Amino acid sequence: MLLGNYSREPLVFEKGRGSYLFDPSGVAYLDFLGGIAIHVLGHCHPGITHAIQKQAQRMVHVSNLYYNPAVVDLAELLVEKTFADKVFFSNSGTEAIEAAIKLARRYGASSGRYEMISMEGSFHGRTLGAMTLTGQAKVREGFGPLPPGFLYAPFNDFDKIRASRTANTVAVIVEPVQGEIGVIPAETDFLQKLRRWTQEEDILLILDEIQTGLGRTGTLFAYEQYEIVPDILVSSKALGGGLPLGALLTSERLSKFLPPGTHGSTFGGNPVACAAGAALVRALFAEDFLPERVRSMSSYLWDGLMALKNRYPSLIREIRGKGFMIGCVVSVSAKKIKDLFREERVLVNATGPADDVIRILPPLSITYDETDDFLSVAEKIFSSLPVEKS
Ligand SMILES: Cc1ncc(COP(=O)(O)O)c(C=O)c1O
Known part of the structure; x- marks a missing residue:
C-alpha cells in the first residue's frame, strides 16, 4: 500500500x-x-508529552486568521533565545526553506537580484525550490526543467563562493554542518569571512539549521559557536518536539519583505506542535x-x-x-x-x-x-x- x-x-x-x-x-x-x-x-519526554496532551485537549487547530497563545509563546521563546525579532512557522524544513527563498527573492526584487548560491553537497529539501537549491545533482535528477536562479559553489571555500557571485546574487545559504552528505562541519574562518563579505555586499546570509538546531551541536543553534549572526535562520526537525514544525527566523527589517498575502500555510504554527516545541526549548535550558x-x-x-x-x-x-x-x-x-x-x-x-x-x-x-x-x-x-x- x-x-x-x-x-x-x-x-x-x-x-x-x-x-x-x-x-x-x-x-x-x-x-x-x-x-x-x-x-x-x-x-x-514527559514535559513534551504533557504539553501535547494539554494543548490537544484545549484546541488542536485554529488557522492563521487568528492568534493563539501557543504560537505566540514559541515565537517569543525563539526571539528571546536567538538573534531573531520575527518568526514564521511552517510544517517542515522544506517549507521553511521555501519561505527563505521567497523572502530572499522579495528582498532582491527592487534591485533585480534573485540568484542564490548554495553549497555543493548541501541538502535543503524536496520541493522544486528546495530541491533546486540542494547542491547534489542526484537529488535533482529527472525533475527538470528546474527553476532558474540557483548556483552551487564548493563548501568551505570562501574564494570560490566570492568568485561565483554575479550581479544577480541576493543570498548565500549554508548548513553549519552538512548532514546528508556525511556530517561535514563548516570551518569557523570560512563562515566568518562569508559573513563579513555578505554584509559588505548586501547579500543575505541564510543558515539552514534544520539538522543542527535545538542543541544538537552543543548550543541552541550552531551559529552561536561560529560567533556570527545570520540574516535568516531556518529551523525544523527537532523544533516540534517530534511533531511537524518548521520556522524561519529573521530580523524586523527583513520580515517586512513578507507582508500579508505574500506567503502562508494553513497548518503552519499549529498550536499542538508549537506547545510541544516550547516545552522542548524550555526543557533544554531548565534541565x-x-x-x-x-x-x-x-x-x-x-x-x-x-x-x-x-x-x-x-x-x-x-x-x-x-x-x-x-x-x-x-x-x-x-x-x-x-x-x-x-x-x-x-x-x-x-x-x-x-x-x-x-x-x-x-x-x-x-x-x-x-x-x-x-x-x-x-x-x-x-x-x-x-x-x-x-
Ligand atoms: C539541512 C536540511 N535542510 C532541509 C531538510 C528538509 O527538511 P524536511 O525533511 O523537514 O522537509 C533537511 C532534512 O533532512 C535537512 O537535513
Whole structure:
C-alpha cells in the first residue's frame, strides 16, 4: 500500500521511551538516530508529552486568521533565545526553506537580484525550490526543467563562493554542518569571512539549521559557536518536539519583505506542535542540557569513538562533526556496518557520497551507560571485521 519512495529497514516500531525504540514484541533498540535528528530529548519526554496532551485537549487547530497563545509563546521563546525579532512557522524544513527563498527573492526584487548560491553537497529539501537549491545533482535528477536562479559553489571555500557571485546574487545559504552528505562541519574562518563579505555586499546570509538546531551541536543553534549572526535562520526537525514544525527566523527589517498575502500555510504554527516545541526549548535550558550536559556527554562519546578509531585506524578514517551530530568515516561499506549495528539492536544511519559515513545522532539526554553500550557494540562490530588490529 505504501508508495515505494523510501528504502525502509526490515523493522517495525510501535513504542519509544527515552533512548530506546521497541518493536511489537517488546524488543528494545538503542536509538542513535532519533527519527533523523528529531528526538533531541529522546522519545516521549514527559514535559513534551504533557504539553501535547494539554494543548490537544484545549484546541488542536485554529488557522492563521487568528492568534493563539501557543504560537505566540514559541515565537517569543525563539526571539528571546536567538538573534531573531520575527518568526514564521511552517510544517517542515522544506517549507521553511521555501519561505527563505521567497523572502530572499522579495528582498532582491527592487534591485533585480534573485540568484542564490548554495553549497555543493548541501541538502535543503524536496520541493522544486528546495530541491533546486540542494547542491547534489542526484537529488535533482529527472525533475527538470528546474527553476532558474540557483548556483552551487564548493563548501568551505570562501574564494570560490566570492568568485561565483554575479550581479544577480541576493543570498548565500549554508548548513553549519552538512548532514546528508556525511556530517561535514563548516570551518569557523570560512563562515566568518562569508559573513563579513555578505554584509559588505548586501547579500543575505541564510543558515539552514534544520539538522543542527535545538542543541544538537552543543548550543541552541550552531551559529552561536561560529560567533556570527545570520540574516535568516531556518529551523525544523527537532523544533516540534517530534511533531511537524518548521520556522524561519529573521530580523524586523527583513520580515517586512513578507507582508500579508505574500506567503502562508494553513497548518503552519499549529498550536499542538508549537506547545510541544516550547516545552522542548524550555526543557533544554531548565534541565541544563545547554551547554554543560551536552558538552560533557558528547565529549565522553567522542573520546570513546576516537579511542575506537585509534584501535582500528584502517577501518575508521575520521570522526567528525559537532556535539551530538557525528560522522564516523569508514573504509568499508557504511551500509554494511549500519546493518551490523541493527543486528545488535542499535540504530544508526549510513550516509556519505561513497557509502562511507556512519551518521550518529544520539539524544542529548543519553546516559553514560547507554554510551558505554553503544561503544561496546561498536567495538564488537569493528573487531569482527577482517582487518588487522593495530
Ligand atoms: C539541512 C536540511 N535542510 C532541509 C531538510 C528538509 O527538511 P524536511 O525533511 O523537514 O522537509 C533537511 C532534512 O533532512 C535537512 O537535513
